[in-house]
Amino acid sequence: MKTHLWLLFLKMTLKILLGDLMKTIKKDKIAKLLDFLADKYELFAPTSKDGLVVSFERIKEGKQAKLRFYNSNEAPKKLFFPQSETLFSYSKGGRETVPEPKTEQQRIIFGLKPCDTKSLSLSDKVFDTTDFKDPYHTQKRGNTIIFTLACNRPQSSCFCTALGLGPFLKEGADVFVVDLDDKYLFEPITQRGEDLLKEIPGLEEAAEKDISYAKELAGGVEDKITTKIQLDSLKEKLDKIFDESVWDEIHQKCLGCGVCTYLCPTCHCFEIVDEQVNDKGKRIRIWDSCMYPAFTLEASGHNPKPTGKERMHQRIMHKFNYFVENYDEIACVGCGRCLRNCPACMDITKVIEQINNLK
Amino acid sequence: MLINEKQLEKENIIIIGMPCAGIIDRKKIYAYLGGADVKQANIENGIINVKGDGFEEKLNVHDFLHDSCLACRYRNPVLCDILVGDEIPEVEPKDEYGKIEQLEEKSSKERWQYFSKELSKCVRCYACRQACPLCYCKICFVDQSFPTWFGKSTNISDTFSFHLVRALHMTGRCVDCGACVRACPNNIDLRMLTKKIEKDIKELFDSEAGISIGENTPLASFSEDDPQDFIG
Numbered sequence: 266m267k268t269h270l271w272l273l274f275l276k277m278t279l280k281i282l283l284g285d286l287m288k289t290i291k292k293d294k295i296a297k298l299l300d301f302l303a304d305k306y307e308l309f310a311p312t313s314k315d316g317l318v319v320s321f322e323r324i325k326e327g328k329q330a331k332l333r334f335y336n337s338n339e340a341p342k343k344l345f346f347p348q349s350e351t352l353f354s355y356s357k358g359g360r361e362t363v364p365e366p367k368t369e370q371q372r373i374i375f376g377l378k379p380c381d382t383k384s385l386s387l388s389d390k391v392f393d394t395t396d397f398k399d400p401y402h403t404q405k406r407g408n409t410i411i412f413t414l415a416c417n418r419p420q421s422s423c424f425c426t427a428l429g430l431g432p433f434l435k436e437g438a439d440v441f442v443v444d445l446d447d448k449y450l451f452e453p454i455t456q457r458g459e460d461l462l463k464e465i466p467g468l469e470e471a472a473e474k475d476i477s478y479a480k481e482l483a484g485g486v487e488d489k490i491t492t493k494i495q496l497d498s499l500k501e502k503l504d505k506i507f508d509e510s511v512w513d514e515i516h517q518k519c520l521g522c523g524v525c526t527y528l529c530p531t532c533h534c535f536e537i538v539d540e541q542v543n544d545k546g547k548r549i550r551i552w553d554s555c556m557y558p559a560f561t562l563e564a565s566g567h568n569p570k571p572t573g574k575e576r577m578h579q580r581i582m583h584k585f586n587y588f589v590e591n592y593d594e595i596a597c598v599g600c601g602r603c604l605r606n607c608p609a610c611m612d613i614t615k616v617i618e619q620i621n622n623l624k
Numbered sequence: 625m626l627i628n629e630k631q632l633e634k635e636n637i638i639i640i641g642m643p644c645a646g647i648i649d650r651k652k653i654y655a656y657l658g659g660a661d662v663k664q665a666n667i668e669n670g671i672i673n674v675k676g677d678g679f680e681e682k683l684n685v686h687d688f689l690h691d692s693c694l695a696c697r698y699r700n701p702v703l704c705d706i707l708v709g710d711e712i713p714e715v716e717p718k719d720e721y722g723k724i725e726q727l728e729e730k731s732s733k734e735r736w737q738y739f740s741k742e743l744s745k746c747v748r749c750y751a752c753r754q755a756c757p758l759c760y761c762k763i764c765f766v767d768q769s770f771p772t773w774f775g776k777s778t779n780i781s782d783t784f785s786f787h788l789v790r791a792l793h794m795t796g797r798c799v800d801c802g803a804c805v806r807a808c809p810n811n812i813d814l815r816m817l818t819k820k821i822e823k824d825i826k827e828l829f830d831s832e833a834g835i836s837i838g839e840n841t842p843l844a845s846f847s848e849d850d851p852q853d854f855i856g
Binding site: 316335347420536 | 677754
C-alpha cells in the first residue's frame with residue numbers, strides 16, 4: 266500500500282513538472298519560430314516539391330515548411346544516411362591522408378513523424394553498436410535535435426499500431442509537437458529538447474485544457490489505423506518456411522525495382538564505390554537494394570540470389586527475421602511507403618498475412 | 625515491338641487482347657483532392673465515386689485518365705489472336721503534343737531548368753526501367769560495373785545521363801504506354817522525354833512504333849532518304 270501511494274505521489278509530481286515544461290505557440294507564429302531556429306541551426310523541415318511530393322529539405326525561412334502533410338515521400342533517413350556520401354577523397358602521388366569526417370553544424374529536424382523518428386533508433390542498432398560505430402551516421406545523429414510531430418493524419422496504408430508503435434509515439438524525439446488546430450503544443454522529451462525550448466522566444470505556458478485536448482486527439486487518431494497484422498510468432502514461422510514453395514508465389518507480382526527499399530525508413534543496405542577522374546578520386550557510400558540483381562553479384566559472375574524469388578525472400582527475412590534475431594526488433598515501422606508506392610501494388614501486410622496463414 | 629525485335633516468336637505465343645478505354649491516374653485524383661486519402665472508389669457510367677474520411681466526390685473518368693491514355697490512338701489491340709469483349713470506337717486524341725510543344729517553345733535555358741527540377745526528384749530506384757515493357761537489356765548500362773559507364777553517386781549529371789540514355793534507347797521503340805510515369809514514386813513526368821522523341825521520330829521518319837509486324841525501326845535501319853540535315 267505504501268509503495269502504491271509513493272508511486273502515485275511520484276506520478277503527480279512528474280505530471281506537475283512536465284505540465285510546466287509544456288509550451289504552446291499560435292499557428293500564425295510558427296513560421297517565426299522556425300525562422301528563429303533556421304537562424305541558429307541547420308533546419309530541415311517538410312517542404313513541397315510539387316503538388317504531391319513532400320520532402321524533408323534544408324530551409325532558410327520558416328514559411329517554406331509545409332507542416333500539414335501526410336508524410337514525406339522519401340523517408341527522412343537520407344538526412345542521416347544520404348543516398349550518396351563521400352567517405353573520403355584521395356589523390357595519387359605523395360602520401361595519402363584520410364581526414365576524419367568534419368564536425369558539422371548543429372541541426373534540427375522539425376516535423377518528423379513518429380514512425381520515422383522510431384526508424385532512426387532502428388538504424389542506430391546497425392550503425393552505432395558497442396563493437397562498431399559508424400562515424401558518419403553517429404555524428405549526424407549526435408548533432409541533430411528532433412522535433413517529432415504527432416501524426417494526426419494517418420493514411421489508410423499506415424499500420425504503425427500493428428507493430429506496437431503509434432501516431433503519438435514519443436520514442437526518439439527530443440521535443441514532441443502536437444497540432445492542436447489553432448496552435449502547436451511542445452513537450453520536451455530529452456534534456457536537450459528542454460534546454461532548446463527555453464531558448465525559443467514567444468512560447469506560452471501550456472494550459473491544462475491544451476494537454477487534455479492533445480490526449481483526446483491521440484486516442485482518436487489511433488482508432489483510425491485499422492490494419493492489423495499478427496507478428497508474435499512470425500519470426501519462428503519464417504525460420505520454419507525458409508525453403509517453402511510460398512516464396513515461388515510471393516515475388517510473382519514484383520517488378521524488381523528499388524522503390525520499396527529506397528523509400529523505406531529502415532532499409533540501410535549500402536555499397537561502396539570508388540569514383541576516380543585522372544589522379545583524384547573519392548570513395549563513396551551509396552544506397553543499395555536487395556531487390557537489384559547486382560546486390561549479390563559476385564566477382565566470379567556467380568549470383569547466389571539470381572531471381573526475384575531469392576531477392577524477395579531476402580527482403581522479408583531481413584526485416585522480420587534476421588533483424589529480430591540480431592537486434593530483437595522488427596525492421597519495419599508501418600509507415601506504409603512501400604505499399605503506397607509499389608508500381609505493382611505489393612502489400613507487405615498481405616505478404617505477412619499469407620505467411621501467417623501457412624500451415 | 626517485342627516480336628519485331630525478335631524477343632518473342634509470334635508462332636510461340638497466343639495474344640489475348642482486350643479493348644482499353646484508358647487507365648485512371650490516381651495521382652491526378654490525389655492532386656485534385658489536395659492529397660486526401662482515398663479509402664474507397666468505384667466507377668459507374670463514366671463517373672468515379674471516391675470516398676474518404678469526411679469527403680465524397682463524383683469525378684468524370686475522362687478528366688482523370690493518364691496523359692498517355694489521353695494521347696492514345698489505339699484503344700483496340702493492333703494485333704491479337706483472341707479479342708475479349710467488343711471493339712470500342714477509336715478516339716482522336718486532343719492536343720496530343722500540347723505539353724511538348726510548350727516545352728519546345730521555351731529557351732534551352734528554361735528547358736534545362738525544367739528538366740533539372742523534374743529530375744532532381746529522381747532517387748534512381750529504376751522503377752521506370754523495371755515497369756517498361758521495352759527495357760529488356762540483360763544488364764542495364766547503369767548496372768555495368770566492369771567497366772563502369774555511369775557514376776553511382778546522386779550527382780544530377782549522372783541522373784540526367786540515365787534518363788537521357790534511356791530515352792534515346794527508347795527512340796523509335798517507345799509505344800507511349802505510360803508505365804514509366806505510373807511507376808515513378810516521385811511523380812516525375814518521364815513522358816516529357818519519351819513523347820518528345822516519339823514526336824521527332826514521327827516528323828523525321830514518318831514512323832510510329834509497335835503498330836505492325838515487320839515494320840522498320842528507324843534507328844535500326846538505313847535508307848538513303850533518311851533526313852540528313854544534321855550533317856550540315
